[in-house]
Amino acid sequence: MRNPPSKSAGAVRIVAGRLRGSRLAVPEREGLRPTPDRVRETLFNWLMPYLPGMRCLDLYAGTGALGIEALSRGADACTFVERDRELARALADNLARLRVPGAEVANADAAGWLAGPARPFDLVFLDPPFDANLWQGAAALLESRGWLADGGFAYVESPREARLELPPAWAPHREGFAGAVRYALYRRSGAVPLS
Structure with a gap:
């Protein structure tokens, strides 16, 4: 991906798992950039040994492709937080159509939602x-x-x-690049060291 597109519309495909090949309807929205298939495939290959049974949070959900991919591949639950009412409704519609268990959609601002319990x-x-x-404000709230x-x-x-300043407890695990985008996975301290 050279530059993130300014608008998005159409569909996003779920790459693997029980929902493999399913398409998510994507409303046209300025600045919406669904994570590309190749990046999602790489990310979930990194996560494959850990994903079964996980509880996930898709904080700026947009299309929900990341959280739905996690559920498709064995995560137990995912909470999707999206402040745009139309995107949140489209996400809820996609989840209902695909009969995805363990999903919850919150139509809320991420910072306000993170201020809750x-x-x-x-x-x-x-x-x-x-x-x-x-990034930094949300990461600080997630950690603190x-x-x-x-x-x-x-x-x-x-x-x-x-150049992001993320919490010191978040240790870099893996990273990759796709055009103008960096994608990285961090692991919070307290984990068993990875080989």
């Missing part, structure tokens, strides 16, 4: 709109309020050149 998640997807510069479990993973998608 925390429950730890095993995997958090942090992929906010690139032009809003929300206890949203990410010990040993849990945080997936961060950002512009290739962005």
